[in-house]
Amino acid sequence: MKKIISITKRLLRPLWIKLAGGLLLVFLLLDILFPFNTRIDYSPIITAADGTILHTFLNRQDKWRLYAELPEITPNLRKAIVYKEDRFFFYHPGINPLALFRAAGKNLFSGRRTSGASTITMQVVRLLEPRQRTYSSKLFEAFRALQLELHYSKDEILQLYLNLIPYGSNIEGLKSASLLYFGKQPKLLSLAEITTLTIIPNRPSSLRLGTRNAYVVQERNRWLRRFEQAGVFDSSVIADALEEPLTARRRKAPRQAPHLALRLSKENPGMPIVQATIRPAVQAAAEQLVQNYVNRMRALNIHNAAVLIINNQTMNVEAYVGSADFANALDGGQVDGVRAVRSPGSALKPMLYALAFDKGLITPKSKLNDVPTNFGGYEPGNYDQRFNGAVTAEFALANSLNIPAVKLLKEVGTPAFTGLLQKAAFTTIQKQSKDLGLSMILGGCGVTLEEMTRLFTVFANEGQLKSINLTASASQAAGTPLISPEAAFLVTNTLTQITRPDLPNNFDNSYHLPRIAWKTGTSYGRRDAWSIGYNRHYTVGIWVGNFSGEGVPELSGANTATPLLFQIFNTIDYNSPKGWFLPPKSIASRAICPESGAVPGEFCTSWAVDYYIMGVTRYQRCQHQKTVFTNPAGTLSYCAHCLPDSGSVQRLYPNLSPELIAYYQLKRIPYAAIPVHNPACERIFEPGADQHMAPFIASPNDRSEYFVDPKAPADMQLSCQASNEVRAVYWYLNDKLYRKARPTEAVFFKPRPGALKISCADDRGRHADIQILIKSL
Structure with a gap:
C-alpha cells in the first residue's frame, strides 16, 4: 500500500507542477492581454x-x-x-x-x-x-x-x-x-x-x-x-x-491664490498635486491688504488691483494676487491682473536710463533739457504740464520727466531699447516692435505686471535677468546679463531718493517709509497706476485701476499705487536684514562741473562729484561757457576777422543750446545773450562751418503731409531754434527767399498743393532743410 502511495505521489507531483505552471502562464498571458487601468481622475x-x-x-x-x-x-x-x-x-x-x-x-x-x-x-x-x-x-x-x-x-x-x-x-x-x-x-x-x-x-x-x-x-x-x-x-x-468631541462639519474647499491656481492647473494638466512657490503667510497678507485697500478706493471709482511679489534671491513668486476679489464678477474679479496687458506709463524709464548709462551717453549728473520739443510731430508734455529747463539725468528719472526720456530714447535708438525688452521676454512688445516709436517710453506699448516685476528684479540682481519660478519643480537657469551691474546700481541709487514728486501724500518724513527703490507709472487717460519697488530681498509689483479700462481723474502711480506698495513692504519685510546695494568695483567718482555734468574745463568755477562707469562713460570737457570778444559797452561782438587792435574786451557767455534759448525766451527767463556781430565786419562765413549748430526747424515737421483747402488755405507757421549768437534767420521756400526774421519770431505763409522744400539759414551761414508735401482736401 505504501509503495502504491509513493508511486502515486511521484506521478502526481509533475502533474501539479505542470498545472500550477500552466495556470501561471495563463494568468500572465491574461495580464498582458487585459491590463488593469489604474489611472484615476483626481481633483487638482x-x-x-x-x-x-x-x-x-x-x-x-x-x-x-x-x-x-x-x-x-x-x-x-x-x-x-x-x-x-x-x-x-x-x-x-x-x-x-x-x-x-x-x-x-x-x-x-x-x-x-x-x-x-x-x-x-x-x-x-x-x-x-x-x-x-x-x-x-x-x-x-x-x-x-x-x-x-x-x-x-x-x-x-x-x-x-x-x-x-x-x-x-x-x-x-x-x-x-x-x-x-x-x-x-x-x-x-x-x-x-x-x-x-x-x-x-x-x-x-x-x-x-x-x-x-x-x-x-x-x-x-x-x-x-x-x-x-x-x-x-x-x-x-x-x-x-x-x-474627544466631534466637531466635523462640511467646510468650504481652500480658495487661496485663485488666479495662480487656475493658471497652474491649466499649465500642468493631469498632475494631481502642483506645488507652487507661494508662501501662505505672504500670500494671505497680500490678499488682505489688496482687498482692504481697494474697498477704500471704491469711493473714487477705482475697483481693482493686482500684486506680484518675487524673492530676488530664489526668484520664487511668494505672492500672486490677480484681483481684489475673485468672486466679484461685476468688477471683473476673475481677470488675472498679473497677466493682463496694460499701458506701463512711465514705468519703463529706469531701464532706458540704464541702457544709456551702459552706452556711456550719460551719468547721473549729466544735463538734459526739459523744454518743449517737437519730435517729428510728436510733442509730449510732462505730467504736471510744466517744464524745468536744464536738469540732471538723475533728477529727470527721479521726477519722471517725459521730454528728457523721449530725447534719450531717440539718442539710444528705439530698436536698441525694444531689443532689450524683447530679450527680457516682453511678449506684446515682441509682436509690436516694428510699430513702436518714441511714445513707447511714455506708455505707448503693452506690458503685463508679471513682465514689469520681473524686469525690476534685474536691478536687484546686478543686471542679471532670471526666469521667475511659479512651481517648486521649476529649474532655475543661470541668469542672462541684461544690463551691467554698474548701470543697475546707478538706477537703484537714483530710485532710492525720497525727495521726488511720486512720494505719496502724507508720507513725507514718515517713519513708515520703507527703504526701497521704486518707480511709478500712470498711463494715458489715467487708466493704469503702477508702482514697482525692490530691495535686496523682494521685488513687489503693483497695478491699480479698472479692468474695464475706465479712466479715473484721481488715479496716479504716486498716490494710488505707491501707498499699497509701502504697506506691503512694511508688512512682509519691515527693516529688511538683507542690507543694501553696494557700488560695483567699476563704479568710480569724479569731479564734474555742476552746470553741465561734464569734466570741469577752464571756465568752471565750482565742482561737484558724480558717479561714472570706468572705461564706458564718455570723457568730455565742460563747455557750458565760451569766450566772446566785445566792445567795452558789450553791445557788439567781434570775430577773429574784425577784432580791433585795441579796445576789445573778452567776456564769458553761456553756451546754450538753441532749444534752451527758445525756452528761456518763451518763458521770459533772463540769460546772457551774445551781442550782435560787428555790422562793419566784411567776413563771409564759410558754408557748412559749424553746421552742427545750424538752426533747427521746429515747424513744420520734416517729411510730413499736410492737407489744405485750395479755395481758402490756412496759414502755416514757420519756426526754428537757433544758437545764442544768432540775431537773424532767413526763410526760403523752394530755394527762394521768403523773408528775414528774428530767431524766435513766428513766420506764416499760405501753402499751395505740391512738394515744398523749406530752408532756414542763420546770420552765420549755417542752414537746415526739410521737405514736406501739401495736398488738397
Missing part, C-alpha cells in the same frame, strides 16, 4: 511651498477626489484601516483563501449572502471598476486583485484604496473627507478623527458627518474600544480619543 490640488493646500478643484466628474501621497498615510491611519478592513492585508496575495471559505460557509448555511470576504485589494478593484455584486463579479475581482498585487506594492494599493473610498455626496478619498470635514490634512488627524473617517465608508448614508454627529460618535467609540481590546492602540491613547 495646488499647494504652497510648505505643502499647505492653497486651492483645490473638482475633478471632471464634479467630485472631490484629492490625491493622498504615501507620506500622508500615518502609522495610526494604516493600523486602523487595515485592522478594520483586512487584517491579513500584508500577508495575502490579493485574495484571502480563509476568508473566502469562511464567507462561502456562512452564505451556504444561511441561504443568503451575509459575507463578501473582500480584501482591501479587491475593494480597490470594485472602486475602480464597479460591477453588480455577483459570484462572477467576485471571480473577476479576484483576477484583478492578483493583477494589482503583481504590479503594485502593498503601500501603493493601500494608497489607492484610501484615495477612492466614498464618504457620501461627491466626496471620495480620505484626504478629501479630512480636508472638507475637519479642515486639515490626513497627517494632522487625531486617532478619534482617523477612526471616524475609517468607519464612514461602509455606511456613508447613515453616518453623515455634520448632521448625525452624535450617532457617529457612538459608532466611533464602539470601534475605539474594539481597537483597545485587540491591542491595536495603547489604552491611554484610546482613553483620550474616547473623550
